[in-house]
Amino acid sequence: MLTRLLLALSFVPLAWGIHQSHMEVRSKVDFKANINQEVNIAPPQYLQLLTFGHDAFVADILWLQLIQYYGAAYYQDVPQEHLYRYFDTITTLDPDFEMAYLISGFLMADNKKQVELALKILAKGEKNMPESWQIPHQEGFLYYLQLKDTLKAAQAFERASKKPNAPELPSLLAAQLYRRSNDVERCVLSLRMWDNAYQASPTKELKERAKRHTLETQIACDLLTLRKALSDYANIREQRWQTQLAESKKNKQRPPTNPPSAVPSTLQELVNAGLLRQIPLDPFGRPYIYRQQGLKVLAQPLPWKPVDLKATDFVSTPK
Amino acid sequence: MSFLPLALNTLRETIRDKILYVILVFALMMIASSVLLADLSLGQQGRLVVDLGLSSISIFGLIITIFVGTNLVNKEIDKKTIYLILSKPIRRSEFVLGKFFGLSLTLGVITLAMSICFFAVLWTTLRGMGTDPFVWFPTSAMALSLIYIEMLLLTAAAIFFSTFSSPVMSAMFTLGLYLIGHMSYDILNFGKLTGQVMLQQVTQALFFVLPDLERLNLKNVLIQAPVSMDVFGSSLAYGLLYIAGLLVLSMLIFEGKEF
Incomplete structure (x- = not known):
């Protein structure tokens, strides 16, 4: 009994001694040392061998x-x-x-x-x-928010939208960003995506919202097509002028004095120049507004406040 | 079937071993500790419980196998009880089988105890997360079955080594076999990397002879994608055939052993 008691009592100073030495060690540890210097991870290929x-x-x-x-x-x-x-x-x-x-x-x-x-x-x-849709989805956000690369973001969201069990969100984000890339082909891709979203919308409200996005994207695609044609028109005119100058020089003739106008007076001239098959009308059957000054093509005011389209760039303001 | 009494006796003998309980308590503590760690895991509670639980069962199973398995045969020889057993109408091969099945039963009981604890922790954690607990149950059960088969294979290896070496040596051999068994693919790849035909053939031969324990390791792949029954079945068959091979070799060596 006495031995047991002595043993039990000896535990107390031992425990105190251990605690003191522990505190001593702790006081010597620099807890504020830069954490980066304390990290030491073996290269993954070696670590894999040792697991x-x-x-x-x-x-x-x-x-x-x-x-x-x-x-x-x-x-x-x-x-x-x-x-x-x-x-x-x-x-x-x-x-x-x-x-x-x-x-x-x-x-x-x-x-x-x-x-x-x-x-x-x-x-x-x-x-x-x-199979994971979240990974390319996350990639899309990084491209868009951190690197401001709209195209790569749209491509990542598109990849995410094609994965099994992907929700609608990545597809909508891809559609939105493709439209913003100001490229006709990608705008058409965006239009197709919005159309799919419209077809798949389960409720009346969502359908209406998707419809507005689709129509606005349709307008954006038309305007981008027209703007590209206008730009091509100016290039063709410039090239033709340069050819005329070169030929007159070659034939030792007097050079033509007035260069042809690089700005068409009407959109019909784009069709005549073979740059467009026909002049598109907006989804409501109305013509687009062409302003020769400043070479602008705009859509007529929409029946709603534009959701996607940047009003100053795409839609004419009612006077 | 005269090895059955011997198997039951081995079960009784090993289950009375106190070290077994110490190891078991440690294993249960490790599995339960995943509950504490899970809170630090940033939404990965389920994964942590499964990985920690399965790894604990596997590691502690290995420790038990080495501690108990390598002593089984030599203990009988050291205590001279083997003369008493072999004087009975029992063949030497049946002695080996009896020892193997006895320890297999012990490991079965221990694995069951650890598995119950593991499933209880998993159930509690997944319920707390609002996830259906049964989602990971079948896949975890498959991994556990193969962990048990791996333990049996190592038991057979421990018995095989103890038929011709001392307990310490057979413990080292069994541990070595476990480590190398999980590296057999790497050995094969090392051979390929050297680009030398001779080394490639040697590493290939080693790959075929050594147990490919990664075939019995579904711990790393079960969580995301459950394996097909084909893969599971073939892994099970591979393990059982390897065990049978080791037992046959053990019996052959033990038949010719002189005491």
Whole structure:
């Protein structure tokens, strides 16, 4: 009994001693040291060799570490230098870790260099998880919001919209951005997407909204076609003028004095020049407004406040 | 079937081993700890519970197999009880089978206990997340079945090594086999990388001889995409055939062993 009591009592100073030594160690640890200097991850290809079949488990451990690392770097206000390394290692060990791909797009959106690395991770995700719509969707946001690359964003959203179980959103975003790219072919692609959205809209309200988008995109496509024709018209006239000048010089004739006008007086001249088959009418059967001065083609006011079309660029203001 | 009493006796003997309970408690603690870690995982609770749970079951199963499996035969020889057993109408091959099935039953009981704990944690976590708990149950059950087959294969290997070496050596061999078994594809790839025909043939031969334990490892792929029954069935058959091969070899060596 006495031995037991003595043993129990000896535990108290021992525990106190251990606690003191622990506190001593803690006082020597510099908790404010730059977190970036403390991160040390083995290259993923070597780490993969050492997991012995527990790749997903090791990826989870790194995931937990990554969250701690991000938080520590955030609070220390130091750049998160190792984010790419973490994400690359995690997704190499566990190629199906969808959340890691998606979060990389959020956490690495600080600067252009980081964004490019995040896009690398997302591209890896698209390859490893071809069924996921969220990965290209996230890619689209990075291109659009961080790199301001409307075309690549639209392409990423379009890829997302084609994945199984994808909701309507990526398709609508792709349609919106393709239309904004100011290119006739992409505008037509956008029109097709809006038309699909219109066909698939389940409710009357959504159908009406999709219809407005479709009609506005139709107008945008027509205007882009007309503007391209006007630009081509000016180029053709300029080329013809240069040819005339060259021929007169060659034949030693007097050069023509008045260059042909690069601006057509009516849109019909575009048809006559073979640049258009016919002059399009807007979806309500009304002609587009052509202003020779400033070479502008605009749509007539819409029955609603334009949703997609930038009014100053596309729609004439009622006088 | 005269190895059955021996198997039941081995079960009784191993289940009384206190180290087993210590390991089991550790395993259960590891599985349960995933609940605490899950809160730090940024919405990945389910994944963490599954990965940590399956890896814990696999690692602790391996420890039990090595601790218990490598001692099974040598303990009988050291204690001289083997003379008593072999003096009965029981063949040496039946002795090996009895030991193997006895430990298999023990591992079965332990795996079942760990699996119940694992499923309970998974159920609680997924319910807390508002996810249907049954989504991951069938796939996890498939992974657990193959983990059990891997344990049996290592048990057979432990018995095989202990028929001709000391417990320490057979423990090392079994651990080595486990590590190399999970690297067999890498060995094959190393051979290919060298570009030398001779090395390629050697690594290919090693690949065919060594157990490909990655075939029994569905832990990493089950979460996102459940494997087909074909893959599962062929992996199961591969494991069972390898076990049978190791047991036959063990029986052959044990038949010729002199005490």
